[in-house]
Amino acid sequence: MEEKAFQDYYPDDVSHCYGCGRLNEHGYQIKTRWDGDETITIFEPKSYHTAIPGYVYGGLIASLIDCHSTGTAAAAAYQADERGMESLPPYRFVTASLHVDYLKPTPLGVPLEVRGTIKEIKGRKVVVTSTLSANGVICARGEVVAVQMPDNLLSSS
Amino acid sequence: MEEKAFQDYYPDDVSHCYGCGRLNEHGYQIKTRWDGDETITIFEPKSYHTAIPGYVYGGLIASLIDCHSTGTAAAAAYQADERGMESLPPYRFVTASLHVDYLKPTPLGVPLEVRGTIKEIKGRKVVVTSTLSANGVICARGEVVAVQMPDNLLSSS
Numbered sequence: 001m002e003e004k005a006f007q008d009y010y011p012d013d014v015s016h017c018y019g020c021g022r023l024n025e026h027g028y029q030i031k032t033r034w035d036g037d038e039t040i041t042i043f044e045p046k047s048y049h050t051a052i053p054g055y056v057y058g059g060l061i062a063s064l065i066d067c068h069s070t071g072t073a074a075a076a077a078y079q080a081d082e083r084g085m086e087s088l089p090p091y092r093f094v095t096a097s098l099h100v101d102y103l104k105p106t107p108l109g110v111p112l113e114v115r116g117t118i119k120e121i122k123g124r125k126v127v128v129t130s131t132l133s134a135n136g137v138i139c140a141r142g143e144v145v146a147v148q149m150p151d152n153l154l155s156s157s
Numbered sequence: 158m159e160e161k162a163f164q165d166y167y168p169d170d171v172s173h174c175y176g177c178g179r180l181n182e183h184g185y186q187i188k189t190r191w192d193g194d195e196t197i198t199i200f201e202p203k204s205y206h207t208a209i210p211g212y213v214y215g216g217l218i219a220s221l222i223d224c225h226s227t228g229t230a231a232a233a234a235y236q237a238d239e240r241g242m243e244s245l246p247p248y249r250f251v252t253a254s255l256h257v258d259y260l261k262p263t264p265l266g267v268p269l270e271v272r273g274t275i276k277e278i279k280g281r282k283v284v285v286t287s288t289l290s291a292n293g294v295i296c297a298r299g300e301v302v303a304v305q306m307p308d309n310l311l312s313s314s
Contacts, residue, residue, distance in 0.1 A: 016207050018214040026205040027214075048183040050173050051251070052306070057175040058252045059223050063216025094208070094262075095215045100255045149209070 005031035006039075006071040009085040014092045014149070019067030030064060032071040032116075039072040039116040045108060056106040061140050064114050065130050066098050069144030072116040073126035077148070080121050093126065093146040106132065106139040124148035162188035163196075163228040166242040171249045171306070176224030187221060189228040189273075196229040196273040202265060213263040218297050221271050222287050223255050226301030229273040230283035234305070237278050250283065250303040263289065263296040271299075281305035 007020045007030065018027035032041045043064055051057045073093040078085050106112065113133045120127040125147050132140040164177045164187065175184035189198045200221055208214045230250040235242050263269065270290045277284040282304050289297040 014209050016210055018206050018208070019216045021207075024205060024207070026203075046183075048181060049175050050178075050181070051175070052171050052249075053173055057220075058255065059176045059216065059220025062219040062223065062255055062257075063214075066216050066219065092209075095259050097259065098215070098219055098255075098257045100219075102252050102254065105251075 003033055004085075005033050006075045006085065007031055009090070010092065011090050014090075017067065019063050020071060028063065028067070030067050030071075032068050032075070032114075034075065035115070037117070039068065039075065041068045041071075041114040041116075042111050043114070044111045047108065050108055051105075054108055056108050056112070056134075058100075058102055061102070061106060061112075061132055062098060062100050062142075064112065065100055065132060065140070065142035066095055066144060068114040068116055069098075069128040069130060069142065070095055070146050072118065072128045072130075073144075073146035076118045076121055076126050076128075092149045094149045096125070096145040096147045099143045101141045102139070103141065104137070104139050107134050110134050119143075160190055161242075162190050163232045163242065164188055166247070167231075167249065168247050171247075174224065176220050177228060185220065185224070187224050187228075189225055189232070189271075191232065192272070194274070196225065196232065198225045198228075198271040198273075199268050200271070201268045204265065207265055208262075211265055213265050213269070213291075215257075215259055218259070218263060218269075218289055219255060219257050219299075221269065222257055222289060222297070222299035223252055223301060225271040225273055226255075226285040226287060226299065227252055227303050229275065229285045229287075230301075230303035233275045233278055233283050233285075249306045251306050253282070253302040253304045256300045258298045259296070260298065261294070261296050264291050267291050276300075
């Protein structure tokens with residue numbers, strides 16, 4: 001049986017994200033897992049996730065890097081605290097800043113691989129760098145500053 | 158009659174972008190126009206474009222800033238060359254880098270306003286800064302480095 005993804009541990013009330021929520025039927029429902037010290041997400045865009053014909057839409061690339069990185073931040077926080085991802089209270093991170101460098105056009109029609117590295121953990125902040133590859137070629141690089149979600153954010157919904 | 162949007166001038170073969178292509182029936186089909194020296198896009202997310210309940214998904218915010226900025230870059234290039242947007246050859250820009258600072262949670266259920274400012278035009282490069290507001294409050298800031306699309310990019314599709 002395949003190992004559960006980080007997103008499979010998210011509590012129900014934070015599992016509606018368009019990018020990574022398993023309960024959002026319209027969304028991407030990305031799945032991120034450890035691969036050694038790195039994290040990995042594989043995602044195959046639909047044909048309409050296009051920018052110019054034949055290439056992947058940059059907004060999707062930014063979205064994948066974003067949710068991959070907040071998931072990685074949560075996993076890193078559990079790991080740093082030597083806690084299992086099923087333990088309570090849950091860690092959930094939101095994005096403070098997102099940076100993407102588009103290095104070359106990303107071909108459409110093949111699975112994309114996002115790989116994340118934890119650059120820094122400090123207090124409630126985790127910095128994650130990542131690459132997005134197609135056919136083994138790095139097409140984009142990302143850096144996300146993720147911060148632990150304020151406790152009061154859900155109460156206002 | 159409302160003034161045509163920048164995206165309405167894009168040639169058909171570059172009008173399939175998920176963010177801004179008028180021919181992508183699945184996409185956002187954003188519309189950007191001049192407002193004085195600034196550019197403006199108004200977009201109302203769907204209920205499923207959520208991050209945590211009640212707030213807009215950050216990947217959508219990045220996507221809006223991205224396509225708003227490439228459209229603004231094209232309009233700025235026409236303006237700099239004192240050309241109409243219907244004149245040939247067409248200018249079309251792609252994103253070299255995208256940076257978004259998420260300043261506060263963006264409420265879902267109201268129209269979002271993206272405002273762009275042309276920071277720099279140099280050769281084939283245009284830098285656009287932008288704000289994204291909801292209910293008159295700035296929730297995110299963006300900076301996009303856009304570059305004129307290489308002529309050979311379409312031929313490989």
